[in-house]
Amino acid sequence: MEQWLPSLKTDTAQEGYDLAVKLARKGVGLTQPDAEVRKRLRPEYAENADSLTFASQVIAIHFQTVAAANDYWK
Amino acid sequence: MEQWLPSLKTDTAQEGYDLAVKLARKGVGLTQPDAEVRKRLRPEYAENADSLTFASQVIAIHFQTVAAANDYWK
Amino acid sequence: MEQWLPSLKTDTAQEGYDLAVKLARKGVGLTQPDAEVRKRLRPEYAENADSLTFASQVIAIHFQTVAAANDYWK
Amino acid sequence: MEQWLPSLKTDTAQEGYDLAVKLARKGVGLTQPDAEVRKRLRPEYAENADSLTFASQVIAIHFQTVAAANDYWK
Amino acid sequence: MEQWLPSLKTDTAQEGYDLAVKLARKGVGLTQPDAEVRKRLRPEYAENADSLTFASQVIAIHFQTVAAANDYWK
Amino acid sequence: MEQWLPSLKTDTAQEGYDLAVKLARKGVGLTQPDAEVRKRLRPEYAENADSLTFASQVIAIHFQTVAAANDYWK
Numbered sequence: 007m008e009q010w011l012p013s014l015k016t017d018t019a020q021e022g023y024d025l026a027v028k029l030a031r032k033g034v035g036l037t038q039p040d041a042e043v044r045k046r047l048r049p050e051y052a053e054n055a056d057s058l059t060f061a062s063q064v065i066a067i068h069f070q071t072v073a074a075a076n077d078y079w080k
Numbered sequence: 081m082e083q084w085l086p087s088l089k090t091d092t093a094q095e096g097y098d099l100a101v102k103l104a105r106k107g108v109g110l111t112q113p114d115a116e117v118r119k120r121l122r123p124e125y126a127e128n129a130d131s132l133t134f135a136s137q138v139i140a141i142h143f144q145t146v147a148a149a150n151d152y153w154k
Numbered sequence: 155m156e157q158w159l160p161s162l163k164t165d166t167a168q169e170g171y172d173l174a175v176k177l178a179r180k181g182v183g184l185t186q187p188d189a190e191v192r193k194r195l196r197p198e199y200a201e202n203a204d205s206l207t208f209a210s211q212v213i214a215i216h217f218q219t220v221a222a223a224n225d226y227w228k
Numbered sequence: 229m230e231q232w233l234p235s236l237k238t239d240t241a242q243e244g245y246d247l248a249v250k251l252a253r254k255g256v257g258l259t260q261p262d263a264e265v266r267k268r269l270r271p272e273y274a275e276n277a278d279s280l281t282f283a284s285q286v287i288a289i290h291f292q293t294v295a296a297a298n299d300y301w302k
Numbered sequence: 303m304e305q306w307l308p309s310l311k312t313d314t315a316q317e318g319y320d321l322a323v324k325l326a327r328k329g330v331g332l333t334q335p336d337a338e339v340r341k342r343l344r345p346e347y348a349e350n351a352d353s354l355t356f357a358s359q360v361i362a363i364h365f366q367t368v369a370a371a372n373d374y375w376k
Numbered sequence: 377m378e379q380w381l382p383s384l385k386t387d388t389a390q391e392g393y394d395l396a397v398k399l400a401r402k403g404v405g406l407t408q409p410d411a412e413v414r415k416r417l418r419p420e421y422a423e424n425a426d427s428l429t430f431a432s433q434v435i436a437i438h439f440q441t442v443a444a445a446n447d448y449w450k
Contacts, residue, residue, distance in 0.1 A: 056427055064133060078445035145218045148221075148226065159245055182281065205278055205281065208285075252362065255323075255359075260348045270351075289362040293374075308388075329436060356430070364436050
């Protein structure tokens with residue numbers, strides 16, 4: 007099985023944000039595993055303001071988790 | 081009664097993510113227990129970008145819980 | 155007055171999930187107290203993928219609360 | 229000014245849930261202060277499954293706060 | 303630059319709720335800085351039940367933050 | 377690689393709010409990297425009340441994270 011999430015630890019807040027993006031996308035990928043379908047959906051979704059906001063929200067929720075896991079990089 | 085959630089503990093962050101996916105799907109399954117109906121709904125939903133984002137969001141919320149339960153696998 | 159929520163404590167994580175489902179449904183029941191109306195709404199909603207995801211999300215939010223109340227059944 | 233929120237403390241979990249409902253409704257009331265308008269909106273909204281789920285979700289978020297404020301009534 | 307958020311501390315829970323409302327509205331104001339446009343949008347939105355619920359939800363999320371900042375006014 | 381998030385620490389609550397806005401917008405920018413497209417989407421979205429509420433919600437979620445990272449500027 008593919009190892010895609012070795013840890014929630016990151017060196018910096020910015021890398022933590024990148025990890026949050028990865029976690030959000032993984033949730034989409036697990037629900038729709040077909041990369042071709044995801045690619046086909048992309049134009050419609052990347053040009054809809056609400057869709058972009060919804061995607062940003064999932065990142066925000068994961069960023070809460072990653073930030074807590076890293077004690078907010080204090 | 082079926083035992084499907086023995087614990088929130090997992091060995092790794094990635095297994096924690098898988099558990100979050102399971103928790104999210106269980107919520108759907110308890111609301112619509114008929115597997116045939118869920119299967120019928122799948123194509124429409126797996127090809128709608130916002131539906132995929134919404135599904136990813138529920139996973140994100142459960143992942144917060146599982147991560148906290150495992151002290152973020154520190 | 156009906157006693158429906160004696161405590162947030164449960165013996166197991168799975169019972170905690172069941173309690174989260176109960177808490178989510180109570181929120182619907184308090185907003186629409188007429189059981190006949192809720193029954194009438196059910197088919198439409200149980201066959202809509204996004205509606206199922208939204209319902210699963212409310213369960214997820216309550217499960218965070220119940221899990222924290224039980225110190226994650228550690 | 230009307231005193232409507234003296235404290236987040238409640239004696240029981242169930243009273244905490246009732247307070248969460250009150251907090252959720254207050255948010256609606258502050259955005260639409262006209263009780264007549266809110267009354268007029270009610271039928272449409274109380275008979276829409278997703279609207280009921282969304283209302284239940286706001287209760288769930290406030291219940292997290294109230295439960296934490298009461299140390300989960302441990 | 304306008305100082306609009308000197309602190310998250312409030313004397314009472316109710317003042318904390320008011321601050322949460324302010325934080326929610328600020329998010330709208332920063333995205334749509336034109337007060338005339340916001341005023342024009344108001345009737346439509348204040349008479350839609352789901353819009354009111356969504357607005358109440360943002361308040362709920364900010365109230366979590368303000369309540370935690372004040373140690374729940376214990 | 378562009379450094380856009382050196383830290384979650386801010387001197388004041390208000391600067392924390394500004395950082396939350398930045399984090400929310402970054403999530404949109406990573407999903408739709410084309411600034412021209414984002415600009416084209418703006419009018420439609422900045423004049424839709426629900427879109428503004430959704431955007432405010434993502435800010436609210438990030439503000440929770442930033443506030444926690446700064447121990448609520450106590």
